[in-house]
Amino acid sequence: MSLSTLPKFKAAVAARPAELEQARKNGRKVVGWLNYNTPEEIIHALGLIPVQLGIGGDDKLVDLGGSFISTKNCVYVRETVGLFAENKNPLVALSDIIAVDATCLQIYRVAELIEYYFKRDVVILDVPKNPTTSEGRTYFQKEVAAFARVLGEKTGTKLGTAALQKSIDLYREIRATVQEIYRYQAVATPVITWREVRDVIHARYSLDPVLYLQLVKELRDELHVLAGATPYLEDSPEVRIMISGSILPPGDNKLIQLIESNGGRIVVDDTWSGLVPFLYVDVKAPTPEAVAEAYLERVPHGALPHLDLKSDRRLKLQHELVKEYHVDGVIYHTLRYCDPYTFKANETKELLKQIKIPLLEIHTEYAGSDIEAIRTRAEAFIELLRNRRKKFGQQKPKAAAVA
């Protein structure tokens, strides 16, 4: 049974570059953004068009980018530089301004490079590495306010309270609706797959948010009809896998394919190319400061350090999702040279061991040269998980190790 809304997303994404061109002809400006904490609400409220940039899996672009940055930088970072070097990707080519937040410091350096080598108009939003302290929060509030001001100055627009409230509400509804949709792929006999939901999530990168909200609501309603209003998460015959770690941006499908072709079923992820950006964003007032607060309140990206293990919300979320989605094992995917996630691999594994959940680390790049190596690992891991099921049954893990 195929869902009728899904092709509409595809069509909308295909039509988007032409729309953007038209919008620009009508005097509107496109702001392409990179990284994880750029506040789209503000870009949108300023009357600008936010577009999330960044794709993966293209070895040619990685090589191209690697000559401007270095082969010792994260592949995603290299590909991003390659995107700008080539400038053929319509979203990149049609962006008037590039907004980059500094969550991941390697992407911050990309911002410098694209300014220098490709003469792009770049606005930088810094993100504090002490985000839970009062001074970190004060600093970020000022940063976001400055970001709004600078963007406004560059484009001759001004941030109005009413407009901001509208944008905040719009994005809140988008996030809530996507969260709802997400659960449907994880039920025992789903009518939508994890991959299809991933495509829906990635469609958001380029689509107009108003249209996007309309489409996700339509999809949600369709799912209600086909699968009931409250999707029930439980065990299922296939081995249920969670993907954690570095992002799997649009275009990076290698690992997903290798897992699925070996009979593994992905039921949840806590990556920033998937579920996490939709969680826990609660903007309490139509001000840049309130937006800043809300962004710092959400579950942080791994590039934001957290020095106290017990209060680490990222790990807490991971353990919660493992329980909620009846996960058998976690595949911890790290990109080569993605230090924030790679450094924490062992720790993440040890903590999951405490709740009896096995973890497989897949450390990879975009080149196809390691497909067999990854296939073997994924296959062996799924064999391991199947075996455990036979021996231990589908036990629910104990209470989360991280309080």
Place this chain on the structure above:
Amino acid sequence: MSRPDIKVEKSQTKEIAGKQNGDTVIGIDIGSLGAKAVLIANHSVYTALGRTGLYMQETANDLIGSLTDAAGIKRSDVEYIVGTGYGRVALEFPDTPSRIITEISCHARGAHYLLPNTRTIVDMGGQDCKAIRVEDDGSVGDFAMNDKCAAGTGRFLEVMANVFKVKLEDLGALALSATELVPVSSTCTVFAESETISLLARGESPANILKGINYAIAHRIGGMFARVGLQTDIYFSGGVAKNSGMRAALEERLDARINSSDFDPQLVGALGAAVYATDYAN
């Protein structure tokens, strides 16, 4: 049909004598360089070892043929075949029930069958190295494989044997004769190779350099064990297991004794595949 490169033997290894219960099954391990197969038949174990070459299915068939000949049975007597190794995806056996299982599971099962107290395996093949933790029942508890590039494959040791102009089998003894350890890079095989040549130019002895190389490899293996946890007894499998110098470096790095048996460590994966085949045959 004659394959001079295929060596067939009836196993005399005492550890596996008497464990067979009348099944007739085959395990095949197609590696990147070496193709291995084990036949369990007539309450005995037969082994075959050859070069993988370019045509994996043909090689698999040749191995099977050599084994059935040695055991005096017909091809149709084989009840089940399990394929493993790098080349497993290429295999198909239309006339016999079969499946493919990763070499990780097969190594675990094989080593456990051979030495039931095995709880950890270090496997160093031509292309990669693995650390496998084995459960009491021979299933895989956890595993890790080497990082891309980092030193630690059998191939690297072959290259070193060439640099030092010694036979691969003699590398072990050479390293054991070292008088001191010359630290060598462990981050990159290519790097380590050119470093080796420079060290030779500087007058360092091959034995000392080789000891450094073994230690660099052992460090990377140690890295895998930091992921997987080390538990005795340890078994060393793969072609490199026959290298006494590498074994010594590993024992020192892991601070534990490594078990051995006279069963060819290169054949453990195929053995495990055959044991899995007995499960499925029944």
Place this chain on the structure above:
Amino acid sequence: MSTATFPHPPALGRAATGINRKPPPFQYPEEIKADFLKTRDIVFQDGRRVTAAEVWDFMTIEAPKRFPNAFSQSTNFGGRLSQDVRLFSSLKRGYLSLTLKDRLAESRKKGVPIVLVQGGQSYEPYFAAGAIPLRPGVIIGWARGQQEGLNLRQNDVRGNDILEHGRRTITIEACNQIAAHAAVAEGIVDVDLIAPYLCLRCSDMAYLVETHRNKQKEHPLHLVDHPISRNNPEGGVDYVAEGLHKLVEQIDKLTGRKTTDEQLRAAIRQRNRSHQLSRKLVHLLWQADVLPLNGSDLRAASVQFDSAGDTTASFGVLEELYDEVTERIKNGVRGQGLSERPKRLFVSGSCVGANSAQVEDQGAVVVGHDDGWSQICVDVQEEGDPYKNLARSILSFPYELSTEARAKWTAEQVRQSRADGILFMYNWGCNYQTGVARMLADAVKKETGLPTLTLEVGELARSEGVEQTANRVESFIEML
């Protein structure tokens, strides 16, 4: 085909001397002793004095026994003692390095907190609060030195083992600083607090500090963030100032004292004095017709000599160096080991250095570094809120600015140092330097028109240089 000939045909290559596998250990020669004994005492922060005689005895009798690795003369040894034995301040610098272990043990007994920080950051708050900040390079040396009596090779194996431990437990892709963190995590050395500044020069520092959070033995952890704040500079200053307040509070918790603003100002003043002298000295050196110092001594003039763990002692030795240099320049004395017209190299990059002995052997000399020098070029305001003043200065270190701004400043240093070529070096695992190396090199090349070489180096925990680096540097020098 041109028939012009070079006026001075470049003398390529160097003498084929074969391998000097085991040169005899270095020894300060008796002939200099009499003059050395006439030099000034070393004075420490707590007022303690050490006479030249005591320094001499330590460096000629005790140290060679306890730390034979430091006295290796192998040219592969990047940390070789300067062979310029008549430069007496150099001997004293060596003394401060080799007595660090003992002085740290003494300080521990007195309850002085030891703090793991990073290189390239400034240290006033730590000293003001009565702590000793040690950067990873020093920590690694301290860890290796826990076992005495080792020769260079054995010392290297020990350092390598510590590095490999870090790599095993975290990842092989970490830069070699992981060795310092592994040494602390394993308890090979003991620190009381892990609290570096998060400089932009190091994109991994936060994650290295994070690796301590799941350890059995819990060290207090603290990060002083380094904001980018392009559009909000005052906000950045406030943010850093507050981070520094909290850092000082953390140290105060350990000492049980309260550090006053005036104490911090005093530390700032001391630092300013030291850095102003350093700048004066370096510019003297750069302008000299005949270079009076070789590479390793030149470097000492331009970095904050923090490996002494004592700012008063370091300053005293710097003053002595200044006096010696002005005397040498007056008399046209050349630094030991330098060729007549050495090619001048400038090195850019974090946590890196070229092997002075090898470079000089090939007819060149390293005249400047940007790392470590950057903060010496910035004074801290002495009046007013010391935290805000420090924050402002930290945020204006040229090395920490945007890459374009950093490039402009680097080009200026290259010009002032009259360098003939620039080496851009970065470490295995360093995401920051690798990321900006090309852009930096392009920008600096554009400004200066000089030849550049970008190369990856590695193995910080080892003293013996890796051949690949030596090869490339040698080719570059031949090219010059």
